Amino acid sequence: MESIPIEHGLILAGILFALGLVGVLTRRNIVFVLMSLEIMINASGLAFIVAASRWEHADGQIMFLMILTLAAAEVAVGLGLIIQMYRRYHTVDINVLSQMKG
Amino acid sequence: MQDLIWLLPTYPLLGFLSLVLTSGNLPKKVVGAIGAGSIGLSFLTAAVIAYQFLGSGETHLVVEMWTWMAVGNFTPGFSFYLDGLAVVMMLIITGVGFLIHLYSAGFMLDDPSYSRFFAYMNLFVASMLVLVLADNLLLLYLGWEGVGLCSYLLIGFWYEKPENGYAARKAFITTRVGDTSMAIGLFLLFAELGTLNIQEMLHAAETQWAVGSGLAVAASLLLLGGAVGKSAQLPLQTWLPDAMAGPTPISALIHAATMVTAGVYLVARTHVLFELAPNVQLLLAWIGLITLLMAGFTAMTQHDIKRILAYSTISQIGYMFLGLGVGAWSASVFHLMTHAFFKALLFLAAGTVIHSLHHEHSIFKMGGKRKQLPIAFASFMIGSLALAAFPFTSGYFSKDEILIAALEMEGPGMILWLGGVLGAFLTGIYSFRLVFVVFFGESKGHHEEKEVAGLSMATPLIILMVFALFGGWIQIPVDAVFSHGEVHEEHHISNLMHAIMIVVPLLGIGVSYLFFMSKTFSVEKLMANPLATRLHGFWFSGWGMDALYSFLFVRPFVFLAQVNKNDLIDAVYALLVEITRVAHVMIARTQTGQLRWYALSIGGGVVLLITLGVVL
């Protein structure tokens, strides 16, 4: 029976997560930030699937489904916010939105 | 009639209240009548009570008014206790007090605060009567503090001058130090003996404490603290000379005749305690001796007429302490009485002098005044003779008794006696220095002054002159009070000693005559010697005690208070606030509002947490 070492799956998830983090931290365009966030969420979903595969059980997949739902809701709200922001400030630069400074 | 003893303090108290409540709106004649009249009433009552009491043959009499406070077994009452000692004291206070009030009615006539003056004076007499008539120490303490308060108010009577206020505060606070010691003594006595009633307490002490026991020593020492404060003895004597800032009748009444002798009264009243602590009693004698000598030397150097008298008062009270210390209780009380006569006389006469010379205090700016001020001169002459214990004046008898008692004492009696005799010598010098400089010699300045002496001022002087001269023949009825402490026996004093005691004061007067009257010796020449100058300066400053206390207590206290004006503890809380505020500013700075910065922080936090998780 062919098999993949578990760490390879997790390493892939880790790399994707780290890349997503880099994206969130570097990009100033809020759409890119949101996209990078999706990458990170997706990476964590991947980790769950790997775990599901490890235990050969469906629980991990269900968790992935939950994450998927969460991502959908989050994107919907996030995009709504982007639209609002663009309407008010005519920019997608998140640096502009710094009124909450202490 | 004797049950009406409570009327004694009540009259002056009513006088005080009526003067206060009318707050100076009464005409001066009425004020004077109330002020002096209330004391006069008191004196009459006191005289009647004394007559009946002495006639009844009772040793003591207790009049209970009401229970002051009853807490557990602590039940001091507002009760008065009358015995021979109290009779003597109350007669002195009301009698001399009345004379001085009478004198004041004339003396203070020009003062705008006439009514306030008499109000305080009346309050003083009331307090003083409570002090001497109290049957328990707490009530005595009430009178004790009351007279201290009145002393404060009257020293600072002319409050516009800050130095008067300073002198008043100094007097109050210095005596308060002694009072606090006395209060602690009260706590101790109550804690150990379970009562503050003087007679019960003394009885309990006698039965419970052995002679020389630690508790007796502690209790008597603490009471002694109160006594030395009030009576201006070493080491708390510094306030009295400054207290002369008050009007002169005050000096006569409070700072010569009555209040300052309260310490003597206290010790005499609780003499049983002191007999239980012989060492403390000896200390009493030494305090008296040292004080009388120090004050005697200082008195020789002063040139303010009232300060001379003040130091002489300290010195005379030193004699009384010496007498108490050697166990001559009744002699001390006797001296207390005669001293009240002649010192009141001297002060009142000094008041006349000062008043007549437009508030001139320095004796060296006076001179040759015997013609201009005949009554004052006569008063001074008689007063000084009594003060210097000129034979057969009042002071002679009382001082003699004290010195004889010292001589008879075992142990250090001889030294005490010698010191006392030396003191008498000094007394002769300084008292007649005053007389010679002021009333003899060439007249200086103020040529045209006439003596200010209305009837109300002259009468008391004349009466006091009589008492100062002949007061020594009065028999004070205190034998019953001190009966078990004193052994009455014939004095085995050699004639030589008697002669010495008579001659030494005369010698003093003689020396004084040579220096200040005939100018056979010159003070200037003496002062040319640098040692003498330095000594003079040292004595003049009251042996540097003021400077010492200022250095030891006043300045450190003021310094500490100023340093800590803003309350160090508050700084601790302020620091806490400051730390919070700084932290707030620092953390607020991290709130940039930049989304990416927040994300970075979260990322960093995660890294940190994982690191911690791995490491730990």
Next chain:
Amino acid sequence: MILLFYIAGAVAVISTVAVILQTNIVHALIYLILSLLAVAVCFYVLGAPFAAVLEAIVYAGAIMVLFLFVIMMLNMGQHSIDQERSWMGPKVWIVPSILASVLLAQLLTVITQYDHELALTTVDVMEVSALLFGPYVLAVELASLLLLAGLVAAYHLAKK
């Protein structure tokens, strides 16, 4: 099959890198879809065909279309590409890269402690559904609520 996993993994990583480096937002989105699809392939290989299908449909399909709509609404042209380029100087990369690599390194050290071979057994839709509507039914309800809330919020926010 194993090879497929590694190829898909490589594609996912490369396309993700492209996403975060792209300046043209539409291109980036395409790369993101590619990345998601590649991950879907990984899911399939790992024995989760249902998840793989959902990944393709919901993620790569629905969510990305949503993005596309928004991008179209924002209507950013060449101007935005220039702006992106100007925002992406070399400096901005330093700190995030360091942080990300540290994090990755940590993850790797933790991950490599596990030593287990994945058997790649398929867990099919049946099992997933049975669980989903069995013990996890409450979670499903919560998820529906979440979606409803997201719907309402998105509607409210996007409204003028």
Next chain:
Amino acid sequence: MILVVLISILFLGGVLAWLSEGLDSKFPRVVALAAVVIDLLVMMVLVGADAEGSGWIVQLNAQWIPRFGISFHLAADGLSVLMMLLTAFLGIIAVGSAWDEITERTGFFYFNLLWTLAGVIGVFTALDLFLFFFFWEVMLIPMYFIIAIWGHENKNYAAMKFFIFTQVTGMLMLISILALAYFHYIQFGWFSFDYFDLLKVSTSSAIEMWIMLGFFIAFSTKLPSFPFHSWLPDAHSQAPTAGSVLLAGVLLKTGAYGLIRFAVPLFPEASMQFAPFAMTLAVISILYCAKVAFAQTDIKRLIAYTSVSHMGFVMLGIYAWNEQALQGAVMTMLAHGLSAAALFMLAGGLQHRIHTRDMDHMGGFWPKVPRLSFVALFFSIAALGMPGLGNFVGEFLALLGAFQASIGLTVAAAFGLIFASVYSLWVIQKVFHGVYRNSDFDDTHLHDLTRREMFYFGAMMIGLIWMGMYPQSFLDMSSTTLTNLLNETGQLLFAQGSEL
């Protein structure tokens, strides 16, 4: 029931006063005065009333939140009645001192004033610890408003400081109350916040000490005692006169009352262990604050520090825990209530007249305002412990009792008597003696005490003389309470004085 009436008269009076402002800005003060006077009159019913053997004159126990054993339990014994009388009396004085001084938002002012009084009366009567804490907070918040709204130049700082100090330490007390209720639950299986139930709780000595400290810190902050005193000078110097009167006269006493009623009886053993420290703190308070007081130039700050110093005698007396000491503490509370209130009124009156509190600018007022000066002299003399006035009786008894507990500390505390005379006379010298110079301030409003003011001061003077000459009428009222407390705690504290 009468206790509820007493409290609700004040609560309702407060509301009514607020509402009546709508009619005329002068109505609230009349309403407030009426409310307090009625309260005082109603209280008189309790004065003559017979107490049963337990000492409780009147009790009311109704369920409130039975789930947690919280009840609406009010009761008054001699001590409570005495404190309530002081509260109502000073309440009248406070209304009087605000009569002309407060001109803005009068309705809300008197509302706060009456609610503070209601809270204080609640504190003096509550026997359920939850209820006690409730009233504790009720008296705090209106007081905060009084300082923060009608205060002087630095009012916000002072009000906030007051609030934080009392609130934080109040929280500690709340924790202690909850812990105590919890240990009651552990021990008996049901929750109770009732005083009598909690008296029976016994815990390990370490826990007892911690819980006791929670109470102690709260009460000693209110008292206040070194080192928690530093809110007081600020609060007093900034508060309006009526606020100072209430603060010094009444609110500080709740701390002492709490110590007597709760801190010691609930934790007898811990208190016994702690007594030497508490007494030491008291002595430090007495001496330290007397010294700081002397250095002040702001007359209100000075009086505030003297308050701390005098309250030190109270704490000393309480922790000496014998009959004389406790009676002394109670008498000091009463007498200090009057004398400090009067001194603050005088300071407030001066500030009202010449718009400064700085003593460096004053001097020689005696001939200008003889009545005011005499009154000031009287109360200064009272404050320095002149026999014949109430303060002396209190301080002397407290020291007398403390002497039996600890000689060393009592001797140290007695030095406070000396310091007291130093600062009291200093005030007299600075303000009333010396030469009058009016270059430093506008003296057009410097007039002597009015008839109304004389009435208030006269009442307080008579009170102090009464306390000083015949304190028995007050001692009798509190003696049953105090002897009961002493018996309950088993005469525990080191009676022989060998501890220190």
